[in-house]
Amino acid sequence: MKLFSISRCYVSNNSLKQNSLLINRCFCNKVKENNKIETQWHSVVGLEIHAQISSNSKLFSGSSTEFGNPVNSCVSYFDCATPGTLPALNRKCVEASVITALALSCKVNEISLFDRKHYFYADLPAGYQITQQRQPIAVDGKINFHVFTPGIHKEPYFKSCKLKQIQIEQDSGKTIHDDYLRKNLIDLNRAGNPLMEFVFEPTLNDGEEAAALVKELMLILQRLDTCSCKMAEGALRVDANISINKCNEALGVRTEVKNIGSVRSVAAAIKYEIQRQISIRNSGGVVVNETRDWDECSGKTIFLRGKESYQDYRFMPEPNLPPLHIHTDETSENKYNLIDAVALKNQIPEMPQETRDKLKIEFNISKSLIIVLVNFPELLQLFFYIIKNNGKRSPNIVAKILVYQTLTFIYKNKLDLAYCFTIKDHLCELIDLLQSEKITLLTIDNVLMEILKDQTMFPSQIIERNNWIQINNDDELRKICQDILNKYPRQVKQYKGGKKQIFKYFVRQIKESTNERANMSQVVQILNELLK
Amino acid sequence: MNRILALPMKTVGQMVAAGEIRPGQLADAALKMTVAIKPLNAFVTVTGELLKQQSRDADERQMTKRLLGDLDGIPIAIKDNFCTGEQLTTCASRMLGNFVPSYDATVYRKLKEAGAVLVGKTNLDQFAMGSGTVDSYYGPTKNLWGSSFMQNYSIDGRFHVDDIGRSNGLSGTEDWYIAGGSSGGSAIAVLTGTCYAALGSDTGGSTRNPASHCGLVGLKPTYGLVSRHGLIPLVNSMDVPGILARTVDDAVAILNTIAGPDPFDSTTYKRVYTPIQLPARVDISGLRIGIPKEYRCSGLTNEVESNWMQVGQLLEDAGAHILPVSLPHTEYSIVCYSVLNQCEVASNMSRFDGVEYGFRADEYSTTKELYAKTRSQGFNDVVRSRILTGNYFLLEENYENYFVKAMKVRRLIAQDFDKVWQSGIDLLLTPTMLNTAPNYSDFISQDNQTQCSVQDYCTQPANMAGIPAISIPIKLSNEGLPLSVQLMAPKLCEKTMLAVAKWIEDVVKFPVLVLKDDSLIS
Structure with a gap:
């Protein structure tokens, strides 16, 4: 069984696309208007999320879980269902699931059980998947998150969603259909990888809320280091259940959308599916229970299978795995060296919401800046580095430079956020130059471009060499302003005649004539005086 | 040499240790025996080359005085549903007719590490689904008792070979006695002197049943005492590697080698195994031995019943307390087992799809068609019908009524x-x-399920409860066929059970078969 490794290039492109989509949203100001017909409809969204547990070896075998290995090179006898092999539960995966469950306020079950779920598929070698159907590892949790997509929401709002259960299960392999050879090629590297499945209650209203939930879950899992959350590698997979109903109606028939490959796609796929259902209902049709595929390229959901292909999974207890016991009682001693939920609870690191609260209290930055900072762990780390490196730096300025200038620069140039760390000291200097009014905000973009060209150059050298130092001298500025006013007497006349918006025109002319070096607050002041 | 093949394993082990015989000589004789007993069809595969290599290694250790223990150089056989690295492992099925695993079952690895040498892989009912070793893709295994091949043996003790039973031919047209099953091949390999002990598997009695029909000791250890890693499963929650041997001591020696925790089998007991040492003289006075009234059932022959009562009497005479007890749910064991067995079979067999290993049908239209054809050609009727029934029981609408109910009955048992x-x-x-042992023609006049329901009646409950059990040969019937009794004990109480088994063995002196001469093995 040989097949082409198609996955690697897929990775980086996609993650970049996902992020640039996000940043485009941040800087667009168009607010989506809802038309009246749509508002009659209420949409209900539920999520099922599969997260691959960070672990060196598989859930029930010793083979590697590393992504991107040669096809069928990480397959133990158990993974390809060799007769006579038995599952041996990976303790680390259970610990990861337990700490995740605790971080999401779940009740960890003292005893959980494994079941077999049967279906025939070429990439499911045993003919069944080992999962937890009857008694999962944890139940009754919740996730709190902020919904805020710049351009869509003016203000962040808070939302909470109940987490019905977390179950531990094994992944399947991959089948690739080669239409040319008319053959199915099977790669079992992924078969048996450890997964946590999160089943959330269907209490979300739209795609943005779903995307925000997914983003927050990713942040939490990354903090816990229990999942890499690399969606492009399939480490996090989102299935959405979507239905619509009118105000006084019962819940509508739901459809399931699978294969959603990025956070922004979660929002887009759900939005598309809601719209699709609304147009069906509005034109008198009925929504049927079916599974649909999200097609990233066309931006549409596509029919995958209908209800007629209903599978009876013939669940049965997995006889080769004894009941999984977890030590959950705080008052008793862990006598049998069980996985210790009590001890794991104390190992939970700071969660994203705690960080947000801290940033608010300690630095008093605006809520939306905080949300973006925390959403990008690299930015947050950089923020703390820059602040701690020199206490005189203004947290608000640092946050703004990172969230606006730096992030834009990164995406415009298709860089990885990790690049920021290689220029972290450049950024420190840049912020100091800005704070001490040596450069204008507008010069920063240019300086960053110069750094990208030649990293040995530091901002102070760059601005010196290019003569990008901010003009703060009052006389000099006054002269520049006067020159511009002299140059445009007609506009001055209009301004004095009451057309006040022309002021912006003068400002722009001064920016351009000074190569964006002028201290703009001073310019505004001087212009006001000169135009009196 | 003929006498050496009939000796207890321990004695032979001592001879090897003393340099009185070379492992190579034992292996040579064993190999010749596999040829001689071919008409009985005990082996699916004779691992000749491996046997030669392993015995050469043992010879080397003997010469350099680095023997690995009592089992070093001892020829053994293994039922063909245990994986043996680089050796065919067929489960007596077409489905695995070409299957060569790349790993060793834990029990085989442990035997190898103790120096035992592998003669071959023994016959069974396809995937161990049966109680007669008649449903093998490679044909049935025939019993030695009552066969014309018995002419090659004499009996130490009361009987002369001419007195024991009819001498039936072994050609297809004449009738013969079945060996019992599903570990019939292992039983015949041990009984004929081809090897000293063999591994079977025991899910509903598959080790004790052929032991009983062949006049051997058949031990089913406590569930979880011996690793199942590498045993191709029938019913995971009941399967136990079993031991077929000619004496209780031999069975103990094998058990001591293969028992113990295994990280590859999560259902094994975690505590370190302490080898069982049986006392030289067993005192059974004061022991409380129960006789469950439910085992006096319809279908029990008078001969078997009186044999049972006689053994009870022997024990009582020696000071044991024989007490009537009741196991009220015994009669439900078979029907309960039939549900659980078929459910697990349906599940366990779903991996055989022709994709990763084993038989693949010549079908390229669709994946589904490939599966269907592979499975329909690769399995026999018995396996296919169990898969179908098991899947029926597991359907969402039936699960409560069959599987859950059967689990409840199992708990009651x-x-x-x-x-x-x-x-x-x-x-x-x-x-x-x-x-x-029934006649082949009588036996196959009933379908597989009926056969099992009769044959497994007394053995099956021990598998339900996971407790140890042993079948001990007592004497020959009027027809000249072995009669036996079974002992059962609480979980992990093998030691007491084996000690009493040994006491019985010493008292009843079941005949030992010895090749008349060396003609077959020289």
């Missing part, structure tokens, strides 16, 4: 035993089988 042990009973004494 296990509780029956618990209550008996709690009342102070040390061991249970029952028949192993309801009758002596």
